[in-house]
Amino acid sequence: MQKITRDVLVEKAVSLLENGTVANVLGWRKGEFDYDITPAVFTDKADIEANFVWNDFCGANFSKYLVQKTRKLEGKILVFLKPCDTYSFNQLLTEHRFDREKVYAVGVSCEGMVDIDKIKAIAGDGISKIVCGEMIEVSTVYSDEVIKIDAKDVLEGRCESCKSKKHVAYDELLGEEGDVIDSNRFDEVAKLEAMTPDERFAFWQEQLSKCIRCNACRDICPACTCENCVFNNPNSGVENKAAANSFEEKMFHIIRAFHVAGRCTDCGECSRVCPQNIPLHLLNRKFIKDMDSFYGEYQAGAEVGSRAPLVNYTTEDVEPCDVFEGGNE
Amino acid sequence: MFKCSMESLNSVFAKISANAELYIPADNCDGKAVYTKWAEGVELSNQLNTVKSPKDFFFPQVEDMMAFKVEGKNIELIDIRKAQEDFVVFGVRACDVKAFEVLDNVFLVDPVDSYYAERREHGIIISVACGRPSETCFCQTFGIDAANPGGDITVWYADGNAYWQSNTEKGEKLLASLGLESCDSAAVDAEKAKIANIMKKLPLAELKADAFGGGKTMELFNRPEWKALSESCLGCGTCTFVCPTCQCYDVKEFNTGKGVVRFRCWDSCMYSDFTKCAHGNPRLSQVERFRQRFMHKLVYYPENNNGLFGCVGCGRCLAKCPISMNIVKVMKTLGGNA
Numbered sequence A: 001m002q003k004i005t006r007d008v009l010v011e012k013a014v015s016l017l018e019n020g021t022v023a024n025v026l027g028w029r030k031g032e033f034d035y036d037i038t039p040a041v042f043t044d045k046a047d048i049e050a051n052f053v054w055n056d057f058c059g060a061n062f063s064k065y066l067v068q069k070t071r072k073l074e075g076k077i078l079v080f081l082k083p084c085d086t087y088s089f090n091q092l093l094t095e096h097r098f099d100r101e102k103v104y105a106v107g108v109s110c111e112g113m114v115d116i117d118k119i120k121a122i123a124g125d126g127i128s129k130i131v132c133g134e135m136i137e138v139s140t141v142y143s144d145e146v147i148k149i150d151a152k153d154v155l156e157g158r159c160e161s162c163k164s165k166k167h168v169a170y171d172e173l174l175g176e177e178g179d180v181i182d183s184n185r186f187d188e189v190a191k192l193e194a195m196t197p198d199e200r201f202a203f204w205q206e207q208l209s210k211c212i213r214c215n216a217c218r219d220i221c222p223a224c225t226c227e228n229c230v231f232n233n234p235n236s237g238v239e240n241k242a243a244a245n246s247f248e249e250k251m252f253h254i255i256r257a258f259h260v261a262g263r264c265t266d267c268g269e270c271s272r273v274c275p276q277n278i279p280l281h282l283l284n285r286k287f288i289k290d291m292d293s294f295y296g297e298y299q300a301g302a303e304v305g306s307r308a309p310l311v312n313y314t315t316e317d318v319e320p321c322d323v324f325e326g327g328n329e
Numbered sequence B: 001m002f003k004c005s006m007e008s009l010n011s012v013f014a015k016i017s018a019n020a021e022l023y024i025p026a027d028n029c030d031g032k033a034v035y036t037k038w039a040e041g042v043e044l045s046n047q048l049n050t051v052k053s054p055k056d057f058f059f060p061q062v063e064d065m066m067a068f069k070v071e072g073k074n075i076e077l078i079d080i081r082k083a084q085e086d087f088v089v090f091g092v093r094a095c096d097v098k099a100f101e102v103l104d105n106v107f108l109v110d111p112v113d114s115y116y117a118e119r120r121e122h123g124i125i126i127s128v129a130c131g132r133p134s135e136t137c138f139c140q141t142f143g144i145d146a147a148n149p150g151g152d153i154t155v156w157y158a159d160g161n162a163y164w165q166s167n168t169e170k171g172e173k174l175l176a177s178l179g180l181e182s183c184d185s186a187a188v189d190a191e192k193a194k195i196a197n198i199m200k201k202l203p204l205a206e207l208k209a210d211a212f213g214g215g216k217t218m219e220l221f222n223r224p225e226w227k228a229l230s231e232s233c234l235g236c237g238t239c240t241f242v243c244p245t246c247q248c249y250d251v252k253e254f255n256t257g258k259g260v261v262r263f264r265c266w267d268s269c270m271y272s273d274f275t276k277c278a279h280g281n282p283r284l285s286q287v288e289r290f291r292q293r294f295m296h297k298l299v300y301y302p303e304n305n306n307g308l309f310g311c312v313g314c315g316r317c318l319a320k321c322p323i324s325m326n327i328v329k330v331m332k333t334l335g336g337n338a
Helices: A006-018 A045-051 A065-072 A083-094 A116-123 A187-193 A197-208 A216-220 A246-260 A269-273 A281-295 B006-019 B094-107 B114-122 B169-176 B186-201 B217-221 B225-230 B238-242 B286-304 B316-320 B327-335
Strands: A024-029 A038-042 A077-081 A103-108 A127-131 A135-140 A143-150 A172-174 B002-005 B021-027 B033-037 B062-071 B074-078 B087-092 B123-128 B153-158 B161-166 B249-255 B260-266
Touching (some): A006 A024, A006 A045, A006 A077, A006 A172, A024 A045, A065 A077, A065 A083, A083 A103, A116 A127, A116 A143, A187 A281, A197 A246, A216 A269, A246 A281, B002 B006, B006 B021, B006 B087, B006 B161, B094 B114, B094 B123, B114 B123, B153 B169, B153 B186, B161 B169, B161 B186, B217 B286, B225 B286, B225 B327, B286 B327
Parallel strands (some): A024 A077, A077 A103, B021 B087, B123 B153
Antiparallel strands (some): A127 A135, B062 B074, B153 B161
């Protein structure tokens, strides 16, 4: 359950619109059910009051939208950012992907977002109503009984291993500031590392064979902001609309993971949106863990302008022969 | 009508698969239902529907079509099609059965797509009525009856039994070979009434498609709402690839080093290079691409197919779109029924 209420965000959005600080508000729009919010640009007080949502289903990270919206929209944009979103925000600024002057960033404290699939696994299908709270109340068309689920039991996977409650960028903060968390996010990577190479290969083979190449992981990724991706570009030689074999299934994801290495903030959007539930974040997280161990701890997006280890040569850098053992027995 | 107990369903599967490959929805490593080739030990999923639709059986995501061998100035065309064996797909829901009709209208009209036609001819569809539809279901908007899903054979689950009824000659032949116990339709009639009652309670039960259909192009094409509806669309292909009726594909050639293989793969109107030609791309912005998908399903397709809509209300796009924008939101915004 979110400590800060929707009303606080609505009031902030309306006042910043009305006093002319911003002309647009990037926020979460009410859906058809109680869980299917859509990222939206609001420009109107009545629309915000009627349709703006802030609850446990507001997982969408708006940072990447700023690349497009700051180019297209007239006037300043108010963007609401959860702590993890602020890392993407900074990373995009580091890469000069949008004009900071065109954005008014409001940090919002976050208690973790919930996963509708986990709720459905408990309450079943046919959901007619969901009321957020510490205990989430779920009604279905199949029963008069209201099912109560502890929000902590149905957190999104990425929120179970939240890395930071601290906002690393904002103009203004709503709610309490938190701390960087000593999270357990590398435990899942350690499990993969503990596998034999054959087991690990089989794991990824099974996971990546589910891929339907919808590109949702790439298109949602705040680190993927190429104007024309090599996989779309007919002149690149690797253009690829569908995987024809298991090599191509892996190639897309592994190339993408390499390309965002050092820039991925571990926001987890890739795994959240994957229609096939592939744990794509584990590829990126493995790179993060390796870089931490080879070059010292580094968090992409923690500050604007930091040089990622992979693009920052120093004479202290680890030698390739030391790196070679990583992942092997 | 025939019946077997739910416990004996597995032995019925064994009988079917003795003569043809059988595919049933089974849970994968994530507990999601996917069509899986039946073998002893493969268990029928309890989920309402599969993540990907059964469209794949007839129109696979990637398919080699032909090969070319080039020697000097000679080009030899090599037919690489393999003879299709009979196969059976069990557990297809009413929406997905209707989707085959939508695909047939595209692939089986002149010029007939021989790849698709061959598989349709050899495929037998066993549908299952929907005892527990989801909030994302809206097949009834398009006149589809979840209690009477059709296909070659229909199965209803009721009071611990599976009830079987054939609808076509193919289905009748298969059903006769299974040696099931004959029965009356009392239990099925009760189940149909139960389903009809549940369908009325679904959140999208009142969704109407009256504002859409053939002849509505000019009325809908220039509506200003498209801009806001599409403003946060990522341009990914999720909706198109989980859709049971999306049928667009791209044809390409691949240099194997020894020759050339021509293949086709699903394409998505959401992609920036969709239908790209020598002059460039006909739809330059995401608003236009987004509009194309919904206009195709709700206006152009019915215009060309006697009013049949290109959407069957399976709800996959509602569940899977990364930004939760979907055809229901489009219909409510443009059609004015909330």
